[in-house]
Amino acid sequence: MEVSGRTGTGSVTSRALRVLEVFSAAEPVLTLTEISRLSQLPLTTAHRLVNELAEWGALERSPDGGYRIGLRLWEVAALAPRGLGLRETALPYLSDLARVTGENVQLAVREELSVVYVERLAGRGSVPVLTRVGGRFALTPTGVGRVLLAHAPAEVQESVLAQPPARYTERTECDAGRLRQALAEVRRTGVAVCERQVTMDSVSVAAPVHGTGAEVVAAVSVVAHVDAVEAHTLVPLVQVAASGISRSLGAPSPAPPARSRR
Amino acid sequence: MEVSGRTGTGSVTSRALRVLEVFSAAEPVLTLTEISRLSQLPLTTAHRLVNELAEWGALERSPDGGYRIGLRLWEVAALAPRGLGLRETALPYLSDLARVTGENVQLAVREELSVVYVERLAGRGSVPVLTRVGGRFALTPTGVGRVLLAHAPAEVQESVLAQPPARYTERTECDAGRLRQALAEVRRTGVAVCERQVTMDSVSVAAPVHGTGAEVVAAVSVVAHVDAVEAHTLVPLVQVAASGISRSLGAPSPAPPARSRR
Incomplete structure (x- = not known):
């Protein structure tokens, strides 16, 4: 049963996962030939793995x-x-936030050096956003990303700051020193406000969601048209929604606002 | 590379998938020992597969x-x-339906002989429902299930009707003949109404969602308290939401209402 040995076995699992990996939002349906090419697996291997994955329903x-x-x-x-x-835990709070603001509401977590969007409720008539549920984005130019990065381990912060981020707009902050300052400000105030960082017409306001050990496990944001709202009016709304989710997740107590800290 | 041969290779992929399969909503976190026991794989095999799956992030x-x-x-x-x-396509329509009715709104597809819930918006103060996004349920006692089964291939219908369904309440319909009639009625009217089939206090009203080839790809339902609403008042609301989703999916035209058929 186990004669193929560690290397052979590992190779098969990783090749099966490599087949799954070639699908993307841009190419959600692929032919066998395309799977073989994109996964760099021989056609016969791809064929066998695809059959096995299809048999199980993957x-x-x-x-x-x-x-x-x-x-x-x-x-x-x-x-x-x-x-x-x-x-599931967050959805009622996100829906409230979307209803009250009429703007885009997002929930995201950090995976390695990226934001991954776990939920997105699009506001009617709000500014268009580039994100997709299950999609990744850069950490530094987004509200949720700055919240997640501000509370990430130091080595993650250094890895992110060591690579200059993509310049989405003329205002995208790319200076490591100023980004470091911005992250400190996020930790101090408990909120991130990102203006015109991804598109010139958007502002995102984000707050941290805490888990059972008070660690930051996610971030919530509202993304609005920069000329249509005063960002500071969104801050308490986003913070209240984030606190509600944290409480539902079993966080020990709502994150204390900055001014009550000693 | 390929020396392990077809059987060995297939075995590895299927064992890796078997490791993923042992996680459940009731047991979302498992130790290595539990994974080994539940997947019926030797501890050393489970250990290796878990490591490989963890390395990739599965x-x-x-x-x-x-x-x-x-x-x-x-x-x-x-x-x-x-x-x-x-x-993603359906969410705006589901949100409208939830807002207008204040009740539970569900979106489901059929996978083999079960319903799988793809979305669920819980109504505040509405009747509690037993479902979970990503969870499975029986086809015959639910509105969405009856819609999906009514439009399933004949052999799927026969397989489902051949097994007596679980009796959730004293009203759960278990008679194959009457269920067959109910499915014909769903095809004729374009809607399924299920009263007290899963819990004694709930009614579900469901309508089909059509895909690009007019085939039924999903079903939408409202689940309400049976004493709080007249089910027939929900019918046009659910049908309008289902038609909206169908149109967004590229269905050729809204499903024609029964009375316009010759």
């Missing part, structure tokens, strides 16, 4: 004959505590 | 030292067109 045939990520994988992945689990 | 360590489904798997699974893809 992949499924699409009506046009290609392959797509299967519902069975989504069912298992729905158990990820940092994905749907977090989102 | 599993991650939880703060208490156990393993849980990882965010990376959730990111990939977010690409499942029948999961988050469908849900």
